[in-house]
Structure formats: C-alpha cells, structure tokens
Amino acid sequence: MKLTPVCCFGEVLIDFLQDKAQPGVFHRFAGGAPANVAVAVARLGGHSKFIGMLGKDMFGDFLLQELQSYGVDCSAVRQTMDAKTALAFVALNEQGDRSFSFYRPPAADLLYKIEHCPAELWQDTGILHLCSNSLTEPDIAQTSFALVRLAQQHGWLVSVDANLRHNLWSEGKASKELVTQLLEMADVVKLSEDELEYLADGQSTQSWLQHILAFRPSWLVVTAGANEVQSYSKTDSFSVAVTKVPVLDTTAAGDAFVGTWLYQIAQQLELGESLTELVAQPELQWQMINKAIRAGSLTCQQYGAFSSLPDSSLVFD
Structure with a gap:
C-alpha cells in the first residue's frame, strides 16, 4: 500500500535547551514545530517530508542530517548563504514548562519562496501541515498562503x-487576523486552550469555534496540557481525558500529538476513507486522539525534541 505523505512546511531550528542542574549550560537539540511533526510521523513509520529553508552553515548542515537520519524526505529543503539558521534558547521551570528566546528574524527559514517547492511534490495526494510561525513576516506569509x-x-x-x-x-x-485567516483555510486544526482564548479576543470561545468550523475545517482539537482534549467537528463535540505523567520537558509534546494525529489521518486516507467519512465516526476519532495524547505524554518524559519523539511500538502496542 502506498503511504500518504505528510509534508510539513516551516521552521527547523536549533533548540539550545537549558541544563536544569547547571542553568548556565545549554545543550544543542534539533527542533522547530513543523520539523518536529515531520520527525514524529517518520518515527511512527509514516511517509514524511519537510519543506523549508536552512542556512548554509554548521547548524543548517546539522539539522539537514538530523532530519534525514530520522527518515524524513528532504527533497524540498533548500539551503541559502543569505541568512543564518534560526536558533532558540529554551529555559525550563520546575514543572518542565518552557520559555523561549529566539534568534529570528533574520533567519533562513523566512526566505523560502513558492518557486523553491518542486512540482513533483504534488504528484501524490497528501497532507500539508504548517504553523503560524510562517506568517510572522510578509514574504513568508505570502509563501505560506500560496x-x-x-x-x-x-x-x-x-x-x-x-x-x-x-x-x-x-x-x-x-496577528489574530492572519492566524484566523489561515485556520479558516485548513481542513484540520489544532489549538491550545490559551491560543483559543487569545484568538477569540473576548468573545465566547464556543462562538469563535463555530465561526471557524463554518469555514473549511472539518476537525478541530483544543489541547490544555495535562487537562482533557476537546474535539470538535461541524456536527459533534466530545472530550478525551489525559493521563497524568511525570514531566521532564514539554518541548515537542504538542508536536508529538499533532504528528500522531496526522499519521493516523493519513492511514485512513490510505484505506480510501475521506476526512468527511472519518469525522462521522466519533468512536474512531476518540481512539485516534487517545493515541495522540499517549505520544505527547511519552514525549514529556524525555528532554529535547526530535530525540524525545516516540516510535510506533510505544504508541500503538
């Protein structure tokens, strides 16, 4: 059976993660939300591709090697001498929650143009995944919407x-306007509870969700850390409990959730099932979200991003 590709567009960067035992020491990890999702899909055995720009520098070379080492197809990745690879310094509190200091812009990932994307990428029907961090500057926002x-x-x-x-x-x-515009164009959407509150901008969150679902999205999930996940379709909603686990580092937990969710959606597409047919089956949706929660929980129990993402045996066995 031919695997449905999950193609992730956006930033791949270096996470310099603070050592909790030595706060002045930072350790280098590959990261960046779309790249984390690409690796999460590959770790589960899916067909994963990354679309983006790296600096032609030591960090860019390292990230390209890391993506490839996890089985991510990098044929749509480009490197440039015109900007450096993005960096993020990540500090952890006692609960394992993060705060970020980004060295971006300028950064190479912001320079990706639609003409950099190979035409053969679209030969197989698949899933395109992206985040709002590719809307932060006008040029990369234009590429994202294109x-x-x-x-x-x-x-x-x-x-x-x-x-x-x-x-x-x-x-x-x-920008609430730009982010909302992107969400309205999506088929599946993931938000955190805090992001929902921010984007709703004072109106009822339920009213705002119904506004989004009136556009293209067929399936929308709202996560809330250790609290239950809310699932919404155009006709139904339900919640899924989250099992409490010891947390070392929440880096990439949300990306593990998304990657596992998309991997399972891709599997259903391979079976000939449409997204419309999938969201008409709440029990199957519940099972899929439960597996995504498991992947996120496992990721929280290790440090780093790529290296913390679980394989199929840990999530599905």
Whole structure:
C-alpha cells in the first residue's frame, strides 16, 4: 500500500535547551514545530517530508542530517548563504514548562519562496501541515498562503497548528487576523486552550469555534496540557481525558500529538476513507486522539525534541 505523505512546511531550528542542574549550560537539540511533526510521523513509520529553508552553515548542515537520519524526505529543503539558521534558547521551570528566546528574524527559514517547492511534490495526494510561525513576516506569509492554495488545487488536506509564539512577531503579539485567516483555510486544526482564548479576543470561545468550523475545517482539537482534549467537528463535540505523567520537558509534546494525529489521518486516507467519512465516526476519532495524547505524554518524559519523539511500538502496542 502506498503511504500518504505528510509534508510539513516551516521552521527547523536549533533548540539550545537549558541544563536544569547547571542553568548556565545549554545543550544543542534539533527542533522547530513543523520539523518536529515531520520527525514524529517518520518515527511512527509514516511517509514524511519537510519543506523549508536552512542556512548554509554548521547548524543548517546539522539539522539537514538530523532530519534525514530520522527518515524524513528532504527533497524540498533548500539551503541559502543569505541568512543564518534560526536558533532558540529554551529555559525550563520546575514543572518542565518552557520559555523561549529566539534568534529570528533574520533567519533562513523566512526566505523560502513558492518557486523553491518542486512540482513533483504534488504528484501524490497528501497532507500539508504548517504553523503560524510562517506568517510572522510578509514574504513568508505570502509563501505560506500560496502553498496552502497549491495544496488544495491538487486535492490535498491542509493541517494547521496555531503554535503561537508571540515574541516572533514584530508587534510582540501574533496577528489574530492572519492566524484566523489561515485556520479558516485548513481542513484540520489544532489549538491550545490559551491560543483559543487569545484568538477569540473576548468573545465566547464556543462562538469563535463555530465561526471557524463554518469555514473549511472539518476537525478541530483544543489541547490544555495535562487537562482533557476537546474535539470538535461541524456536527459533534466530545472530550478525551489525559493521563497524568511525570514531566521532564514539554518541548515537542504538542508536536508529538499533532504528528500522531496526522499519521493516523493519513492511514485512513490510505484505506480510501475521506476526512468527511472519518469525522462521522466519533468512536474512531476518540481512539485516534487517545493515541495522540499517549505520544505527547511519552514525549514529556524525555528532554529535547526530535530525540524525545516516540516510535510506533510505544504508541500503538
């Protein structure tokens, strides 16, 4: 059976993770939300591709090697001498929650253009995944929306994780208008509870969700850390409990959730089932979210991003 590709667009960067025992010491890890999702899918045995730009520098070379070592197809990755690879310094509190300091912009990932994307990428129907961090500058936002339109023209599903990082935006806050516009174009959407509150901008969160679901999205999930996950479709909603686990580092936990969710959606597409047919089966949706929660929980119990993402035996056995 031919595997449905999950193609992740956006930033791949170096996470310098603070050593909790030695706060002045930082350890290098590969990361970046879309790249984490690509690795998560590959770790589960899926067909995973990454679309993006790296600096032609030591960090860019390292990240390209890391993606490839996990089985991610990097044929749509480009490298440039015009900007450096993005960096993020990550501090952890006692609960394992993170705070970020980004060295971006300028950064290579912001320089990806629609013409960098090979035409053969669209030969197989698949899933395009991206986050709002590819909306933070006008040029990369233009590329993001162009990729979404191109994917839809070729019959692909579009997945969006809001993944708001306010300090990446020049105004210090994410543009509610741009992010909402991207969410309205997606088929599947993942938000955190905090992101939902921010984007709802004072109106009822339920009213805002119904507004989004009136557009293209067929399936929307809202996560809340250790609290239950809420699932919404155009006709149904339900919650899934989250089992409490000891937390070392929450880095990439949400990406593990998304990657596992998309991997399972891709599996259903391979079986000839449409997203519309899938969301008409709440019991199957519940099972899929439960597995995604498990992947996120396992990721929280290890340090780093790529290296913490679980394989299929840990999630599905």
